[in-house]
Amino acid sequence: MSRYLMGAGEIARRLGLSRQRVQQLSERDDWPDPYDELAMGRVWLIADIEAWITRQRSEIAAPDADFIRDPPAGPPASRTDGSAPPAAVPPRPANVRKPPT
Structure with a gap:
């Protein structure tokens, strides 16, 4: 899972909602902008989603341990293509465009 x-x-x-309900919420003006749009759909930075939860849904604001993890100790693991993983979160694209249809 992505960190x-x-x-x-x-x-x-x-x-604790359905994916369909999340898609509905993502159309709200106060929902965070997606980080990127992939073939599988839009993706968001965990920090942006957690900040939205803190602002909107204080009753569930405690972060889920599955999504907040410390980086592994030791040298970064290599990827299957031999490249090293990014040292930090890459910058958010200035303008996230939808793929051509």
Whole structure:
């Protein structure tokens, strides 16, 4: 699981809602902007979602241990392509565009 990103399924599990309801919530003006849009759908930074939860849903604001993890000790693990993982969260794209249809 990503240490930085969440899709609708992970957000649904965190909030105890359906993915469909998360998609509805994501249309709200106060919902965080997506970090990116992939073939599987939009993804958000965990920090942005947790901040939204803190502001909107204080009764469930305690972070879920599954989503807040300390980085592993030791050198970074290598990826299957041999490249090293990013040292930090990459910057959010200035303008997230939807893929052409």
